[in-house]
Amino acid sequence: MTKTDGGDIKRRLxxxxxxxxxxxxxxxxxxxxxxTLQTALGYFQNSGEQVEDVYGILSLIFWSLMVVVTLKYVTFIMRADNNGEGGTLSLMALASRVARSEKSRNIIGxxxxxxxxxFFGDGVITPAISILSAIEGLEVISPDLTPFVIPAALAVIAGLFLVQRHGTAAVGSAFGPIMAIWFFVIGALGLVQIIQHPLVLGALNPYDGVTxxxxxxxxxxxxxxxxxLAVTGAEALYADMSHFGRNPIRAAWIFFVFPSVVLNYFGQGALVLSTPAAANNPFFNMAPHVLQIPLVILATLATVIASQAVISGAYSVARICMQLGMFPRMEVRHTSEHEQGQIYVPQINALLAVGVILLVLTFRSSNALAAAYGIAVTGTLFCDNALAAFVYRRQFNWPLWSVVTIFGLFGIVDFTFFSANTLKIVEGGWVPLAIGLTIIFIMTTWRRGRNLIIARWTQDSLPLASFLARLPQSRTIRVPxxxxxxxxxxxxxxxxxLHNLKHNKxxxxxxxxxxxxTLDVPQAKPETRAAAEQVAPGIxxxxxxxxxxxxxxxxxxLESLSAQGIESSPMQMSYFLGRETVVPASVPKLNFIRRWLFLFMTRNAVSATEFFQIPSDRVVELGVRIAI
Known part of the structure; x- marks a missing residue:
């Protein structure tokens, strides 16, 4: 192979x-x-938008993408990775690791x-608004197709959630090429309009937004x-960093995605300036009539891909929450023999499917759903900003004034966006807020309940040192x-x-x-997987x-213990698990609602046998009653 051949292979890779x-x-x-632009222009539908208004909105969209995505996430937050892993919970684990007090850890948590x-609130709304907005292109093709928008959207959504159990490996290979075509097409559509009305590029000047x-x-x-709405998905840059690394994500944004979406936004603006009636759906109105049906199909595919990324992210977040003790154990199915990250969580899939379908049936248009979209996104952006500021101060040892200046400015932008979205709470903004608060209530209830069980179990348990000290005098029979x-x-x-000794002697x-x-890193090193200490003969x-x-x-x-000289036959292992039965204490530590919810989650949680992947035919369960 020649040197040139090697360079070509590296380029292809x-x-x-x-x-x-x-x-x-x-x-x-x-x-x-x-x-995005369609929703923003909708605020002028009664008075009619002026040229300055279109310029101002375009300028705000462009500089929002610059500040929130390019500067905040691509430049700063992506540096704060947890062993290559990103996302809010990963950032939380990293911040907790460098925290210096329990109070700081509680605030970080x-x-x-x-x-x-x-994020789960966002995960319900994204498939609904994305798929619905794509299929609404049918209304631009012909008003007679309007009655088919909702049924078609529901059919696509139902199919999307039904195929989740089979995994995304088969269709995942097509995601990239389809999105590459999508970005090329939307950039080209925008460029055509800009060439016809080049003065729209004046909106790149921040003066228009300020004015x-x-x-x-x-x-x-x-x-x-x-x-x-233009920056929704910015958190995905950080959350998906472990899959590709920061450099490919940054390069794709700077050289391809950012130019494509900016060209499209400005192309929509140019169209509205020349044809104000196109403001009802400027995206699809940019395309010639003969290309609108292919564009609807391409948009539907693109929104399904966008929804798939959010759904897969919800599975990953749910698993992390289980590992960190924030969620009860749920069934986790691996859909790929090679990729550990490709998982399927049936309970989360069902809840998301029901939530998305209810949103489509309730709001019935992407414009109406847009009111419900912003709060979840801006809240997530604000949380990421606060955690990143802490990491930059403690992990990177930045001076306090630098952290306050940079992340304080980002925080002001996030807070401004969040405040603007609170005006839409009555119109639908309550939906992600309600979903988010419900999830937060569930997580805090589970965490509090588990801490109470651990405290009660510790209080009633026998110290291991005392047990081992008495063991030689007990004349307990040892069996193979x-x-x-x-x-x-x-x-x-x-x-x-103790129960086994009591009954079987x-x-x-x-x-x-x-x-x-569970460590505060994404993956444990294989050589540190198992650590054993002999505390008594054979124990x-x-x-x-x-x-x-x-x-x-x-x-x-346990098989990895053989590397430490501890030999054991898997076929001779018996697993003894305590099956906890949680009952209310005479003086309950949880209020009625939290106690009922915790008991419900405990009864419906996946068994330890299944969660820890223990062979069920080698498990002995012994009942334990714990009052909280």
């Missing part, structure tokens, strides 16, 4: 990564032109919980609630085999062991007390460590 980035990372940002809750705000302080503040006792605290004797020759620990304390992006597999983790 880089190009393939950039195309893949388009399909996974930029679906949401790339489909925002479908509804609150921001992480808020960000996760709002618009000063001349119309009230209407411009309201319009910011629509302008923020290996017993594995799962425990949340290695300093205390698992209740399952025997102890196995080899005993493992196993504690599964070991074992810690299995997993990253928050991994699914625990206890049998496989």
């Amino acid at each position: 880089r190009l393939s990564v950039l195309i893949a980035v388009l399909g996974v990372v930029y679906g949401d940002l790339g489909t925002s032109p479908l509804y 609150l921001f992480g919980i808020m960000g996760a809750g709002l 618009f705000i000063l001349m119309h302080p009230r209407i411009s503040f309201v319009a910011l609630g629509a302008v923020v 085999g290996t017993a594995v006792f799962m425990t949340g605290n290695l300093d205390f004797v698992p209740n399952a062991l 025997v102890l196995h020759e080899q005993v493992f007390f196993v504690n599964v620990r 070991y304390k074992v810690t299995l460590s997993y990253g928050f992006m991994e699914s625990p597999n206890v049998p496989r983790g």
